[in-house]
Amino acid sequence: MSEEKNIVILLRQPPHGTLYPVEGLRMTVAVSADFDPITVVINDAVFAFIKDVDKTMYSMHIEFIRNIDLDILIDKKSLDERGLTKDDLIDDVEIKEHQEILDIIANSTVTIPF
Amino acid sequence: MSEEKNIVILLRQPPHGTLYPVEGLRMTVAVSADFDPITVVINDAVFAFIKDVDKTMYSMHIEFIRNIDLDILIDKKSLDERGLTKDDLIDDVEIKEHQEILDIIANSTVTIPF
Amino acid sequence: MLYFITGEDITGVELAMEHTDDDDVTILLLQNAVYFANKSNKTVTQALNQNKKISACKEHIDTRGLSNFISDKIKLVDNSKIIDLIFESETIINM
Amino acid sequence: MLYFITGEDITGVELAMEHTDDDDVTILLLQNAVYFANKSNKTVTQALNQNKKISACKEHIDTRGLSNFISDKIKLVDNSKIIDLIFESETIINM
Amino acid sequence: MARLGILFFDGPYQKQASETVVKLSNAALDKGHEVRIFCYMDAVNALLDNQKKIEGIFNIEEGFREILTKGATIRLCNLCLLVRGTMKNCLKRECGDVKRAGTPDLAKIIEETDRLIVIC
């Protein structure tokens, strides 16, 4: 059954203050050898992808994920709640309506929250 | 100035799931040798003092604190928000109006949150 | 589909509630997430009114002395039953 | 009186807001508490409207890329200034 | 019988996660399931040697020794141990199938188990 597994790496926490989002992106990279993990970004984790945030510890992970054509999906509802818009974010991510985010999570076989 | 210091040990977190409230009460006991610390209980920490909660890890601290006549004060607002009343709590604690709790915190020299 | 909620973040319950009745959704609360089961929690009360299935780890409810504070619509499950729930659910959403 | 807020719990800001104008209250945000400074945060916006003094750790704001998202009523302070604030305040309320 | 994967992030004593991992692992093993655990971030410190037993506190080391004896496999994130300076203190192979590993080993656990739960 392994080839059918849909892995969602779910980032929830802000980019600094804890190592969670960095470790989550590192996990996306690691798991990408065997699966096509989707990185889903909700709540304060959306701040990890604003233009001005210090990405020293995870820019290489973002680059890797984009180079192998995996998606980093941002929950629009979480953006709205924080007063953020598409223009505040880097180009490497895609904004999705909340319902789509929910569907992607619901269609996963394994969700790994960070 | 040390003899004038008012120490507030501020419990905020629920009694299980983390060791914070247990360690907070242990701190009240430790600090009581040199000061008269007041233990102030807000938010989910109020659950530490309901009758049915497992107090194995901190009942001796509560007993010690009461035996030396130090106060454990419960924020009424936090109780109300959680649907709890005086009858749900053990006798060793005292319920205070939110404004009194605020005044006690504001009049402290040192507040130590757990 | 099992929402397996072990953290103090209520997002998992909120996401579970957004499913329509067509989806077979169970919410399982463990560790400090069992505090969400308190009757005064509006999100969980609303989920119960929507007839969502909610279970909670019995040991974690008992340790916290919460059994009198939760709705009797919430099913208390022991660790053995939790393992069964995990293998019965095709999808586990960890939160 | 200095509300020294380093955690992700907004209770400290709420308590600070309950003081009357007679009390000299400063709120200092550090670590992930700096996210409360975001303009979209209603509690902090209300505190600013009440003319509460709010400062935030500059390094922690900069690392998080938040400088464009916060009100210019919030004063950014470096570590040296934070130490001064600590010793200038008779009472420190750690949260 | 089925295979259960478990991932967790927290060290012992500060938070309940490591205790929950032990208890759910025991329940799964007692029902005849296989259990494979990956310790990420602080969770690697849950497998340290010489955790002193304190009355009234669930001893995490003892808990993990027990599930190792019952056949659980445990993988510890190598880099997480290194950065924390606790590489030399963790439980050794004579306790059971516990060893250091990289994040790709989590991918392997996901691949080879029927369910993965994460204890936050």
Add this chain to the structure above:
Amino acid sequence: MARLGILFFDGPYQKQASETVVKLSNAALDKGHEVRIFCYMDAVNALLDNQKKIEGIFNIEEGFREILTKGATIRLCNLCLLVRGTMKNCLKRECGDVKRAGTPDLAKIIEETDRLIVIC
């Protein structure tokens, strides 16, 4: 000059607290203040030896070694070390005024400092 007490609860790398403690201590020491730190719960693990340097990650051990050199005093909760099995790994006296202590030593720090801050 004045005396600053600092209390914190979190271990290194998972959360920012230990880094903040180092940076604020440096700022206070650089201004000529005294700094006395108490490490409670997981925070004792911030003072472990052999934390490997990783590019881009602030090395906590090095940070604490620096402030010890500058004269900070650090007390580590004895029981917290014991229960975590990390008693033998912490920085030794030759690094500066760092030693194991009991919770009453925090009372002493509160008594002998002008301000106490807590980094959550």
